[in-house]
Amino acid sequence: MKEKVDSLDEWAVWEVFSQLEWGKPHEHCGSLHAPDAEIALQNARDVYARRFSVKSLWVVPANAITATRQEDGESFFDPQDEKIYRHPSFYKLPKGVRNI
């Protein structure tokens, strides 16, 4: 038997990603509280997937996400759009491949 939990505040925050069509990327749709992964999935289903036709759901513990800091600002995000040769945009995609 596990240790007594004093408060619901101890439930972790999970970020939810849903995929609306097969092959499309999973997109962030919100967050929720849950005590573990299975319940997080069930909650995600009830909170975010009930009104749309969702193909797949991911739940990720919010504390597993490493994010940039606001002060990273320009040095980190300086756009390189004047140097188009740096972008992988010159490949021919095979026929039939969509969603890339």
Next chain:
Amino acid sequence: MDMKMSEETRRTLFEYLLRLGDDQLVMAQRLSEWCGMGPILEEDLALTNIALDCTGQAEMMLGLAGEVEGQGRSGDDLAFLRDEDEFRNLQLLEMPRGHFGDTIVRQFLYDAFAWIYFGKLRESGFQPLADIAAKVLKEVTYHLRHSREWLIRLGDGTEQSHYKVQKSLDTQWVYTGELFFTDEVDAHLLALKWVPDMAEVQPLWDDLVTQTLLEATLRRPVEPVFLPMEARLGRHSEYLGHMLANMQILARSHPGASW
């Protein structure tokens, strides 16, 4: 829809559909009492979503009951204009919702039954029943996943959650005998191969419940000694009348109102 059948079949099928529909309707009403009261927002949504599923199922079943009866009564008429002694739901489902653990135990005991029962009802020789069963099974599969996972977490959770949910189980266990109630209504429809044999449903339910209780570290109560077995015939606990008063007052105060 082809509703040609003997008078006896019509009468028994109507009765049988009331049993199915009233189970869903009463459960929906009890679950909807959690709306705005859930232990956390996410669970509040889950319970009311399940309540909505059950309402939809009741609508299908009572709607079909009205068609089978052929007296012009709609599903709504059957839901809102019948009195307590005309309801055919299980006693397990009409008991007060209690605390979250009570609700989870009740849901699990019923969902386990429903998952097995509706799986078999898909094979019904009466097509409208088979169609309803296929739709219900999809929803019940999720309901069972929800209540089963929660039961395991509450049972194998903290000392307090274990104690409370074991008590819920011990209290509600006596009503489970009625899940497998059968009488001449079942016998008649079973002979037509329109409905599942409860004698086949019971051992499967037993296995599923036993295995889940083991996972939840809960003690399986001894066989029910007190079998009410009367609710299917319209004799209910004192709780149903109060619940129906609450549920029916609007429809009865404003007959035929729509919005």
